[in-house]
Amino acid sequence: MTTIDTLTDNRQVSRKDAGRPRPLSDRSIDPPKDAAARGARTNSAPRTASKAGNGTAGRSAWLPYLLPVTLVALWQLGSSTGLISDRIMPAPLAVFAAFWERLLSGELATNVAVSGARALAGLLIGGSIGFLLGIANGVSKFFEQLTDTTLQMLRTIPHLAMIPLVILWFGIGEEAKLFLTSLGVLFPIYLNTYHGVRNVDRDLIEMGRIYGMSGWSLFRKVIFPGALPSIFVGLRYALGIMWLTLIVSESIAANSGIGYMANTAREFMMTDVVVLSLVIYAFLGKLADVIARALERRALAWNVAYQG
Amino acid sequence: MPIGPYQSPLALISDSETDHHHQALPETPAVAQAAAPAGLRLRGIDKRFGDNHVLKGIDLDVPVGQFVAIVGKSGCGKSTLLRLLVGLDEPTGGEISFYGEGGDTIEPNARIVFQEPRLLPWISVADNVAVGLGDGVSRQTGRQEAQRALAAVQLSEKAGDWPSKLSGGQRQRVALARALVSRPGLLALDEPLGALDALTRLGMQELVTDVWRELGFTAVLVTHDVGEAVHLADRVIVLDEGRISLDLEISQSRPRRHGDPVLAELEGKLLDTILGKA
DSSP: OOHHHHHHTTHHHHHHHTTOOOTTOSOOSOOOSSHHHHHHHHHHHHHHHHHHTHHHHHHHHHHHHHHHHHHHHHHHHHHHTTSSOTTTSOOHHHHHHHHHHHHHHTHHHHHHHHHHHHHHHHHHHHHHHHHHHHHHHHHOHHHHHHHHHHHHHHHTSOGGGGHHHHHHHHTTSHHHHHHHHHHHHHHHHHHHHHHHHHTSOHHHHHHHHHTTOOHHHHIIIIIHHHHHHHHHHHHHHHHHHHHHHHHHHHHHSOSSSHHHHHHHHHHTTOHHHHHHHHHHHHHHHHHHHHHHHHHHHHHTTTSGGGOO | OOSGGGSOGGGGTOSOOSOGGGOOOOOOTTSOOOOOOOEEEEEEEEEEETTEEEEEEEEEEEOTTOEEEEEOSTTSSHHHHHHHHTTSSOOSEEEEEEEOTTSOBOOOOEEEEOSSOOOOTTSOHHHHHHGGGOTTSOHHHHHHHHHHHHHHTTOGGGTTSOGGGSOHHHHHHHHHHHHHTTOOSEEEEESTTTTSOHHHHHHHHHHHHHHHHHHOOEEEEEOSOHHHHHHHOSEEEEEETTEEEEEEEOOOOSSOOTTOHHHHHHHHHHHHHHHTOO
């Protein structure tokens, strides 16, 4: 087992940010460091709640939606009064009408399913490769020396710049979209998994070895859970790239999917359908993030940064 | 933290108050029996890290069941010596052997407690303690044994909590329970109380003394606190630049009181040796 060799040089870093990756997370508030501070926070929690009463809970339920609802209302008002031209921006009601029409015809469900399947397949393939490479390179000095430099070089190429080449290789079929999506999600998952494994607290690994863990059991009980917060950061970042890549590759060439729906609509100047496609992308993106967050909160319940 | 409740933590799980020194935890068939307490025999132990000659021919005998404290300045090699004893490092030269009560050579079941508790934050307190049993134990047996060890350090009610919910002293007690759950023959303590506040430390000293008297393992404590060494140990060894410069018996009976004049004088003598005034 070469874990210890590989991990040795990260000792300083690992102590500092063990179990708390931050780079891409929106939770930038540090959890209190010592037990006393944590205790104080726990004790004060009920007091704060009782003082603020139900008002806070009620407000936090609707406040996030205040801005989008107001904007849509203003937008509808502008369209109805003729302030906003239909050719530039369709009215929200028109977009909703387009949504209803396509929902009833079944066209919407088909396209969402096709796009969703593409996204998921790309995430699974690219994500698995990135994850396995990250683990292998984090744990083994040999693999790290063999592949890390190459991966770091490939990483700097914007994957969408490969579109001309990808079309030459695969034509405009499913393979092209799958390839691009996989390539896009591979690197964020690789980098964050690798980083997570390398930064597992070396003292914990030593402890595990003292108590007879090695190989698989050391990985399962110490290294993987220790790297998990960082892996989740990679996953959430990869989800964003996944949708982005899919939108671009579906707009280039496709005969189904949301990108195809938007592109066809553009040719017929149906701005309402174009806007509908954007709205659907926004919802799918948000849905993916909500699922990832729920998984994260469940898997990282032990981490003070993810509690509550 | 109150000091009182530490008085007899093992009363909960021990059915006999006699024969303190060799009383093991009650046996359960699923787990290996308590390892026999291991005596230590060190002959000419040398340790180098590159050009750095840390230990220079240490000869030391520790009888079965003794509580030894090793003190000395920073960098005198005391932690290195401890790591050799539990097999975390190999000596460059010399030989370490362990023997049982009959004098026969044995494999010690050695455990170590560090200054930091080193708990796995992603599993519960009870599961952390069960880590001390190794991989080959069923989940249920693990839970049972963990519960027992937690009772010994008076943390039964915290079994299901995340380690992050505990105070520093409680975490160190969990680490102690994890080391004790497999009933070691040799317990190495590497400044285990160094990071605790003064009152918590006093409570922990009583707890360590109690479990040692109850379970009868051989204990080797490394500390920079001479007062703590004198209070806890049967014998204090001073290391200076990789050599033993003083080997002092502390025959004062237990329980020992803080501020005992005899202990205070021994403490003064040890400090003089360490600081080079003797």
